[in-house]
Amino acid sequence: MSDTALADQAPGTSPKVSTIHEAVIRIAGNSQDGIQAIGGFLARLAGRSEQEVMTFMTIPSTISGGPSIFQVRIGSGEVLSAGDEADVLLCFYDHSYENHISSLKRGGIVLYDSDHVKPNEELLGSYHHVGVPISSLVVEAIGGTGRDKGKNVYSLGLIARMFSLNVSKLEKLIQERFAGKDPTVAETALACFRGGYGHEVQGLYQTFNFQPGENVGQQQVVMSGNEALAFGIIAAGVRFGAGYPITPWSDIMELLRRELPKYGGTFVQTEDEIAAMSMAIGGSYAGRVAVTGSSGPGISLKTEALGWAVMAEMPVVVIDVQRGGPSTGMPTNVEQSDLNIACFGGHGDSPRVVIAPCSVEDCFYTAIEAVNIARKYSTPVIILSDQGIGTRIEAFPYPDLENVCQDIGPDFTPVADHKPYDLETTDGITRHIAPGTYVASGKYPVVTGLEHDELGHPTGSGKLHTQMNSKRRNKLRKLAEELPVPKVFGASEGHVLLVSWGSAKGPIEEAVKQARQHGEAISGLHLKHLNPLPNGLEKIFEAFTHVVVVELNDEGLYGHGQLCSILRSRYCDPRIRSVTKTDGLTWKVKEILDRTLRLTTKK
Amino acid sequence: MSTLTLPRTTAGGTAELPAERAPLTKKQTAADHPTWCPGCGDFSVLALYYKLIEKRKLDHEKICTVAGIGCSSRFPYFVQAHGAHFIHGRALAFASGVSLSRPDLHVFVFGGDGDAFSIGGNHFNHTARKNVKLTYIVMDNFVYGLTKKQTSPTSPIGFKSKTDVWGSQDRPINPMKQAIAAGATFVARSTATNIPHLLKMMEAAMDHDGFSYIECLSECIEFYPGAFDAANPRKGGAFPEIPADHDVTDEYAAYKLADQTWPGAFGLFYQVQRPTKNANEAKIIADHRAKVEGQADWQILKKNFDRMK
Numbered sequence: 016m017s018d019t020a021l022a023d024q025a026p027g028t029s030p031k032v033s034t035i036h037e038a039v040i041r042i043a044g045n046s047q048d049g050i051q052a053i054g055g056f057l058a059r060l061a062g063r064s065e066q067e068v069m070t071f072m073t074i075p076s077t078i079s080g081g082p083s084i085f086q087v088r089i090g091s092g093e094v095l096s097a098g099d100e101a102d103v104l105l106c107f108y109d110h111s112y113e114n115h116i117s118s119l120k121r122g123g124i125v126l127y128d129s130d131h132v133k134p135n136e137e138l139l140g141s142y143h144h145v146g147v148p149i150s151s152l153v154v155e156a157i158g159g160t161g162r163d164k165g166k167n168v169y170s171l172g173l174i175a176r177m178f179s180l181n182v183s184k185l186e187k188l189i190q191e192r193f194a195g196k197d198p199t200v201a202e203t204a205l206a207c208f209r210g211g212y213g214h215e216v217q218g219l220y221q222t223f224n225f226q227p228g229e230n231v232g233q234q235q236v237v238m239s240g241n242e243a244l245a246f247g248i249i250a251a252g253v254r255f256g257a258g259y260p261i262t263p264w265s266d267i268m269e270l271l272r273r274e275l276p277k278y279g280g281t282f283v284q285t286e287d288e289i290a291a292m293s294m295a296i297g298g299s300y301a302g303r304v305a306v307t308g309s310s311g312p313g314i315s316l317k318t319e320a321l322g323w324a325v326m327a328e329m330p331v332v333v334i335d336v337q338r339g340g341p342s343t344g345m346p347t348n349v350e351q352s353d354l355n356i357a358c359f360g361g362h363g364d365s366p367r368v369v370i371a372p373c374s375v376e377d378c379f380y381t382a383i384e385a386v387n388i389a390r391k392y393s394t395p396v397i398i399l400s401d402q403g404i405g406t407r408i409e410a411f412p413y414p415d416l417e418n419v420c421q422d423i424g425p426d427f428t429p430v431a432d433h434k435p436y437d438l439e440t441t442d443g444i445t446r447h448i449a450p451g452t453y454v455a456s457g458k459y460p461v462v463t464g465l466e467h468d469e470l471g472h473p474t475g476s477g478k479l480h481t482q483m484n485s486k487r488r489n490k491l492r493k494l495a496e497e498l499p500v501p502k503v504f505g506a507s508e509g510h511v512l513l514v515s516w517g518s519a520k521g522p523i524e525e526a527v528k529q530a531r532q533h534g535e536a537i538s539g540l541h542l543k544h545l546n547p548l549p550n551g552l553e554k555i556f557e558a559f560t561h562v563v564v565v566e567l568n569d570e571g572l573y574g575h576g577q578l579c580s581i582l583r584s585r586y587c588d589p590r591i592r593s594v595t596k597t598d599g600l601t602w603k604v605k606e607i608l609d610r611t612l613r614l615t616t617k618k
Numbered sequence: 619m620s621t622l623t624l625p626r627t628t629a630g631g632t633a634e635l636p637a638e639r640a641p642l643t644k645k646q647t648a649a650d651h652p653t654w655c656p657g658c659g660d661f662s663v664l665a666l667y668y669k670l671i672e673k674r675k676l677d678h679e680k681i682c683t684v685a686g687i688g689c690s691s692r693f694p695y696f697v698q699a700h701g702a703h704f705i706h707g708r709a710l711a712f713a714s715g716v717s718l719s720r721p722d723l724h725v726f727v728f729g730g731d732g733d734a735f736s737i738g739g740n741h742f743n744h745t746a747r748k749n750v751k752l753t754y755i756v757m758d759n760f761v762y763g764l765t766k767k768q769t770s771p772t773s774p775i776g777f778k779s780k781t782d783v784w785g786s787q788d789r790p791i792n793p794m795k796q797a798i799a800a801g802a803t804f805v806a807r808s809t810a811t812n813i814p815h816l817l818k819m820m821e822a823a824m825d826h827d828g829f830s831y832i833e834c835l836s837e838c839i840e841f842y843p844g845a846f847d848a849a850n851p852r853k854g855g856a857f858p859e860i861p862a863d864h865d866v867t868d869e870y871a872a873y874k875l876a877d878q879t880w881p882g883a884f885g886l887f888y889q890v891q892r893p894t895k896n897a898n899e900a901k902i903i904a905d906h907r908a909k910v911e912g913q914a915d916w917q918i919l920k921k922n923f924d925r926m927k
Contacts, residue, residue, distance in 0.1 A: 063927060191925075236926045250919060252622070255719050276906035277918050281718055281899045286744035290711035293704065293741075297684075297715020300702060301723075305715065323705050390624060413923065420916035422621040431633040446624065450682045450700035450716065450723055455633035457646055459678060461694050463703040472650055472695055473703075 030222045032179070037090030038223065039098035040174065041118055043111035046074055046083035049167035050107075054085035055408060056171055056188050061089045062237035062410030063184055065228030069521070070408040071097030071601060076262065076347040082110055091226040095521035095528075097407065099603040103177070104142075105170055106132060107149070116142065124219075126173065128166070145218050147173060156210030157203050165207040172211020179224045182212060234413040240378045240404035243411075244334060245270040247382025248306050250416065252423035253332070254280030255298035256306040257291040262346045263402045264310045264336045271306070288316035292333070296324050299331045300462060302425025302449030304389050308334030308398075311344060311353055318361040321395055323464040325365040325487065327471075328436070328445040330389035330396075332382075337401040337517075339599055348599030349403035351517050352568035354577040357397045358546040364484055366491045368392070369546035371399040373520035376411035378404060381543075383419065390423060392490050393445040399545070401567075403518040403601045429453035434469040435460045438482055444490050491547045498549035505531055505538030508558035511615050513539045513607070514591075516578050519565050522602035530608060537611070545578065553586050561615045564593040565607055619916055641675045642698075644668045650695040659810030659836030659846075660690050660757050666817050667697065667726070670824065673817075682723045684713040686738060688730035689764045690757040690836065707738030710745040710754065717752045718896060724824065725752040732762050735771040735791045746800035746829050748895040753823045757810070757836035758793065760845050767841040777842070793833045794876035798869060798888050804830035805872065805888040810837065811850045812857055815884065822886060828894045849881035860885035 040057065042050045054070050061068035067090045075081035088098040100120040105127070106112045112125070112132045119125055119142055127134065129146030138144075153165040168189065175185055189208060193201035238246075245267045248256070254275060258268035271282040285291040291307045298305030309317060314335050324331050337353045339345025357369045368388055372381035378400060385396040426449075433454055435447050448460065461471040466480045474480075503512070505527045515523040520541040530537040540555060542548065556562050564579040570593065575583060579593035594610040596602075647668045654660050671681065681699040685691035687706035694701030704712045709727050717725045734742050734756045745754070761779065762768040768781040772793065776785040797805045804826040808816040816834060823830035835846045847853035860883045865871055872888035910918045 059926075234927065236923050238926050242926075246919065246922065250916075252915075255715070257715065274922070276899075276903045277910050278915050279903055279907060281903065283714070283718065283895075283899075285711065286740050289708060290714075290741055290744070293708040293711035294715035294718075296704075297702075297712035298719045299715075300712070301716045301719035303719070305719075319705055320708060327702075387622070390622070413927070416916040416920050416923065417619060417914075420619045420914075420919060422619060422915075424621075426623055429633040429635045431631050451679055451720065452700075453633070453635050453677075453679045457678065457698060459649075459698050459700055461701045461703060463694075464705055465703065 030219050032222050032224055034224045034226055036092060036226055037088065037094065038103065038178065038225075039086065039088045039101045040103045040105065041084060041086040041101035041115060042105045042170070043082070043084045043115040044107035046080040048107055049164065050083060050085045052192075053167045053171045053174070054087050056185060056192070057087045057089065057174070058408040058410065059188055059237045060180060060184055062235040064181060064225075065230040065233060065235070066091055066225065066410070067094035067228070067230070068237070068408070068410050069094045069097050071403070072406055074347050074406075082114065084115065089225070091228050095525040096604060097601065099605050103174075105174065107166065109133060126177075143220070145216060147214065147216060152210060152214060153207060157206050165203070168204045168207040169211040172208040173214060173216065175208075176212050176214070176216070177219065177222050179222060230412075235410040236413050237408060237410045238375065239266075239406055239408050240372070240375045240400060241266045241336065241406065242270060243375045243378035244372070244382050244398065244400060244405075245274070247379040248332070248386070249274060249278060250379070250414075250420045251383040251386035252303070252421045253306050253386055254278060254303055255282070255295070255301075257283040257285050257294035257298070258307055259285055259288045259291045259309065259313060261310045261313045263338060263405050264308050264313070264334065267308055267334060267336070288313040289320060292317035292320040296320060296329055296331050299329050300447070300449070302427075302451070303423055304330045304332060304386050306332045306334065308336070310336050310338045310346075311340040312342065314353060314356055314360065318356065321367070322361040322363060322365050324395040325361075325367050326464045326466075327462040328393045328487065329447070329462060330393050332385045332389055332396050332398065334398045334400060336405045337399060339597065345599050347402065349401050349518065349601055350567050350597060350599065351399075351401055351519070352577065352597070353399060354516075354545065354568070354581070357399050358581065364488070366488050367546065368394055368396040368491065368494065369399060370396065370544050371517040372404060373515075373517060373541060373543065374411075375404060375407065375409035379414060383421070386423065388494065391444070392494055393447065394490065399517060401518050425449040425451070427452050429455060432456040432458065433460060435462070435471055436467060436469045436483065436486070438469055438486065443486055443493065445486070495547035495550050498544045498547070500549050500551045500555075501540055501542060503538050503540050503555060506536065507538070507555075509536030509538050510559065511537045511561045511563055511611060512556065512559035513537060513611065514542065514562060514564040514578070514582070515539065516542045516545055516566065519567065519602055522604055522607055523565050525604045526607040526611075529604060542578070545581075548581075548585060552582075553588070556586065556588060556591065560590070562588070562591040563611050563614060564591065565602065566593060566595055567597065567602070568595055569597050570595045619914060639677060641672045642678065643672060646678075647671050647698050648696065649698045652696050653692055654689060655840050657839035658689070659759065659838070662810045662813060663690075663728070663755065663757055663816070663834060663836060664693065664696055666813065666820060669817060670820050674821070674824065676724060680723055682713075682716055682725045684709050684716065684725065684727045686729050686733040687764070688733050689838075690728055690730040691733060693728040707733050707736070708741060709733065710738060710741040713752050714745055714748070714750045714895075717750050718899060721896060721900070727752055727754045729754070729756055730763070731756060731758045731760065731770045731772040731793075735793065735796065739771070742796070743800040746797060746802035746831065749801065749803050749828045749892055751828055751894045751896045753820075753826075753830045753832070755820070755823075755832045755834055756793065757834050759836050759838035759842055761838050761842040763838045763841055792876055794887055795873060797831045797833070798872050798876065802831045802888070803828035803890050803892050804886075806831070806886045807833045807882065807884050809835040809846060809849050809857070809884065811846070811852070812884070815857070815859075819886070826889065828892065846881070849884070855881060858883055860887065
């Protein structure tokens, strides 16, 4: 959005209409106000209007609620992050105003509920203040009973007017949202919305019109990262899973519990995290890759059983929607501090696969890739999502479901003989036969956590232990060979290479774009496959003076973030350094650029 | 929609399922030689498992033997059948994953008192409560044997172990009361020394549609010799069987039996029919499937995605 929002225009004239390319809208209130719902409507509308959208929200970790925000960035072109600064701030309370006014771009519009918010006189010159007595107007529109519930939809009406949004599409979304409830609910919501839309806002100098979206003719779906992951798991053919509730993973298990029966599957809520991991492994052993998941503390609990899956070479998919740690940490905040436990958690040498999605769309496809890697290499695969991706909403192209969905049912064809841990196979990869498979030789395999021979029977042989350790390690080296080498964005050589994983991809891409526009030789590289790493990264690194890993975790005892430490140990390259933070919030582009500049210029 | 079948890397290739199959003999069912000490009670449980497979004409591939960690938990290695030796205490959770995915299999879980009542205590409660269809046989020897004589959750007060050299202090668990209270739908008690009785209990447990639990006293000859002499008539003890008029559906009567003084009662304490987790989930699936009849998986998923446009 242009910086001229605070137009030098006399009050009383009709608002000027500006055509804009994108806008960042931040809604601040309490979690009970349903501000997530407004954000959801805006995101869905963007999806249906061929625009790109990304959201960012914070929620209190208590049931009784508390301050909460929802930020939506809508763009007619590419949207890579939720936006550093808001163009418009809608706030319901004094605390929302005080805490979030600084997130507003200078000259931006603050739309506030004048029944509750008293603007700061000193800021009147810096931001365009527009007060609307939202609370009393809602009472006027729908009567006293719905007051607290109607504020959000009323405000949506105000925003719709301000941004010339498509009213019929929004009304349809509102109707869909309340379909199945008492019809009066939708009627009241619509009355509220129309009240807001029809309100003649005093003091609004300007309204906006989005340029048409660039994704013309492309159907989009709008969902959160957690929804995309869960649907990806279903598309991948997984039909059994087990889990235990924990924020922010719970909505994945709730969705799988609700949806899997339609596909003939089951999701079990277990007594604890250990049982969830164990039951999922049992489900996998029964013939079809199963899924479990959790967030930080639950992942800690799962590690012993995960080690068994490494030892027994049992495929299984484990989702970790990371939150702030250690221990109970920051349950509703984003962090990327579980990389170490994902790659190395547990005792003994236990190689496993770790991959991280970078966007909501990527969550869907990563789930499928994880299942396929688990099957092909007979290994546990950890999907490292995070609270940021899990809870944010994005629009993405409608997947080709007919081709994407797959059947991974077990193969019970009788075999003459079978050695799951055959050391002579050409590809070195274990293949299990599911119980129910007849073995003509009468020799049946056992799967075990003890070191074992080729049939799975225990052994104390140091030689076999060495051979089996190699087998478990080498199959992942083989996977590394097959992984695509990631592509650099920006030039393939230069001063700084920013390296991201997980949710940092969008922000570093935007950082690279901005920096390059200013003539700086900065490029970016995003790593999706974290364990094993793809081969050939050293050649990419060689072409840059500095390699800076941007990650949401602590710099640790030795001054390097978790991925940075892995890359340093992998490549023995002291040029690899990191910028890290643990403030519980996603990266701002400005933060990345400022921190990188400081790191790469100081001597 | 693509169907992905993994390559079988077995050198042996495929085979045909024989049309006619004779009951499996002990020779066909036995695998590794047991690692137990000579005289261990677990031998007779293993022998009876072979016998059960033969008598009830179970096929190799339809049996799944699961265990956790402990002396008795070595069980799956000794049986020619699909089997899993899982981690300490979590065998029931693993076995539930198998049972709930595969109604065609007989899932048998074997373990000891540490596995069942200490590290795995919570899984015991919840598997019983959920009434997952499987048979769980606990070979209770009142001592940690594999780690060489520490106090177990069923060690009686006063038992001298390496962790209680002056005698155990903590009140032992009563497995029968624990099982009944947790909601097990089949609760029986036997000993490794009474072969016909134990076989009868194993058969009844296998036939039970639900979570069937057998508490089997199985002597550790090395670390707690003579523990169960009082339940062995050949050692001068008694084997008091539950009277024929005991009502197995009477929970209160079952508790009373569980409270009898040592060596207690033997037989079927409690058995009721309650829908299994397996049946409940199958019903949920059937109800949901009826609503999407004739649709391919991707079409079902498309319905969800269309709502998110």
